[in-house]
Amino acid sequence: MDEIKHDLQNPSKATHEDLFGRGITYLCIGFVSLLVISILYFITTRGLATFTTNHVSLWKFLSGTNWNPSLLDKHGNPQIGALPMIVTSFSVTVLAAVVATPFALGVALFMTEIAPERGTKILQPVIELLVGIPSVVYGFIGLSVIVPLIRHSFGGTGFGILAGTLVLFVMVLPTITSLSVDSIKAVPMFYRSASLALGATRWQTIYKVVLRSATPGILTAVIFGMSRAFGEALAVQMVIGNAVLMPHGLLTPSSTLTSQLTTGIGNTTMGTLPNNALWSLALILLLMSLVFNILVRVIGKRGALKK
Amino acid sequence: MPKIITSKDVHLSYGPKEALHGISLDFEEHDITALIGPSGCGKSTYLRCLNRMNDLIKGVKITGSMKLEDQDIYAPGTDIVDLRKRVGMVFQQPNPFPFSVYENVAYGLRLAGEKDKHVLDERVETSLKQAAIWDEVKDHLYENALSFSGGQQQRICVARVLAVQPEVVLLDEPTSALDPISSAKIEDTLMNIRDQYTIIIVTHNMQQASRISDKTAFLLNGDLVEFSKTEKMFIHPDDEKTSDYLNGKFG
Incomplete structure (x- = not known):
């Protein structure tokens, strides 16, 4: 009797195991959340120090075109205008996405609609390989192949937005391709049969039904690609030229937010204006990746509502 | 009445497995013909031969x-796109x-290159009214069609x-995923358009076949068992298997 009472009133072994398992997951989640929050806090406080401690105006930071944080200009104001880097970062990102998207869609359509078996068999490993190549290798190839090529074809040094775009193009291609493949595969088979049964050719079916139905997914893929391009540092740094100048074309050396961060972070002292200014650049990067994430969510939701 | 579709000794196999063992069926213009039979008897497979939808499946072989x-549906020169416009x-x-x-x-219509807004508007309205x-x-x-x-x-x-x-409308169990009221509306729609189109409908539902069709074909295990006027088949079937199926002894 007492034994039954004991069994009923106390948690069983299974309950203990359940609690233990749940405890571990909560612990891990808590740790990861803490990590994310402290990163956000760290970058935000450091990034804002430029404006709070060093009293640089936010507007001057965003619209100024002179970047030389270690020296004051002739009026005694710090020279931290981040506009050239913001412009360059956006230029390489958008251009890389614009160039890569048609190729990515072509490959994705080939893998899903045109030659599903052969295409997937050959191209899937190729795409995985492209993802696996370290960015420093891309940068190295860019530096030793693309930069000289541009120099010979168009003159100038060869460093600049064009070189950055071309390197990023190869780097974001697999991202956009594989996500596009997923979204095209998710288009139900019966849309295709309905279209074919109405007398559409395969190509008409692809661009009028398949691509149209997959548009939210494809946009998500492009934004993921852009967010990768925006955040890529090393490969870009190797081919962009690293001159903090307002870009006057695709061929003049310039500098992105990321490349400036990697170049400058080792040469500054913590807590000084030049260091804080770099943190402000990092803050812009962080905010932009948040924006990209939110865009992906919004588009995903819109697409989900349609179905 | 003139025959619009004639088929003779149609065999179809998926790889080594033969699904249709020589089916000969003719369809008259402006008739509603029902194809009935238990699951897996080949009625949908046969229907999909008529607009060559089976071409999309790998390893399908069709003879007959x-x-x-007058146009051979499976002749090498047949324009599939045109065929599917004539057989919806x-x-x-x-x-x-x-x-x-x-x-x-x-x-x-847009696929066919129709761009005139007036024509499009009018045809959309007419078609929706017919349906x-x-x-x-x-x-x-x-509004998005999926919200209905x-x-x-x-x-x-x-x-x-x-x-x-199209000249011929094929329907592959169009009401099996619908509730009875919606099914009745689809049947009304078919009655509505029977004078202008030749209709071939595959159905699981024997009552539906008896309600709407002029002729019925009964298929079993890839063979055509019986094909006659619907009234005759439901009252005096020639074949015992048909009688058993219609009386619910199997299937």
Whole structure:
């Protein structure tokens, strides 16, 4: 009797195991959340120090075109205008996405609609390989192949937005391709049969039904690609030229937010204006990746509502 | 009445497995013909031969002859796109595109290169009226077709097929995914258009076949067992297997 009472009133072994398992997951989640929050806090406080401690105006930071944080200009104001880097970062990102998207869609359509078996068999490993190549290798190839090529074809040094775009193009291609493949595969088979049964050719079916139905997914893929391009540092740094100048074309050396961060972070002292200014650049990067994430969510939701 | 589709000794096999063992069926113009039989008897497979939808499945081999009027459906030079415009198809699952009602119905017309807004408007309206769905969607033409109920979606699909003005409409169990009321509306739609189109409908539902069809074909295990006027088949079937099936002894 007492034994039954004991069994009923106390948690069983299974309950203990359940609690233990749940405890571990909560612990891990808590740790990861803490990590994310402290990163956000760290970058935000450091990034804002430029404006709070060093009293640089936010507007001057965003619209100024002179970047030389270690020296004051002739009026005694710090020279931290981040506009050239913001412009360059956006230029390489958008251009890389614009160039890569048609190729990515072509490959994705080939893998899903045109030659599903052969295409997937050959191209899937190729795409995985492209993802696996370290960015420093891309940068190295860019530096030793693309930069000289541009120099010979168009003159100038060869460093600049064009070189950055071309390197990023190869780097974001697999991202956009594989996500596009997923979204095209998710288009139900019966849309295709309905279209074919109405007398559409395969190509008409692809661009009028398949691509149209997959548009939210494809946009998500492009934004993921852009967010990768925006955040890529090393490969870009190797081919962009690293001159903090307002870009006057695709061929003049310039500098992105990321490349400036990697170049400058080792040469500054913590807590000084030049260091804080770099943190402000990092803050812009962080905010932009948040924006990209939110865009992906919004588009995903819109697409989900349609179905 | 003139025959619009004639088929003779149609064999179809998926790889080594033969699914149709020589089926000969003729369809008269402006008739409703029902294909009935238990699951897996080959009725849908046969139907999908008529607009060559089976071509999409790998490893399918078809022999025998199938003709749409005088044109051999399986001749090497046949224009499949043109064939499918003349022989439209409604599927088991309502499958409107995730576009507006208007865009769904206009889809086939746009494929054919129709750009004139007046023509498009008029054909969309006529088709939706023929499919008996106009009153329910006329104020929502630019809403997503997927926001309608299953039965409404299926009638939109019927309208989408009618808009292309095919000669033959194939329906592959068009009501099996629908509730009885929606099914009745689809049947009304078919009665509505029977004078203008040749209709071939595959159905699981024997009552449905007896209600709407002029002729019925009974298939079993890839063979055509019996093909005659619907009234005759349901009252005096020639074959014992037909009688057993109609009386619910199997299937």
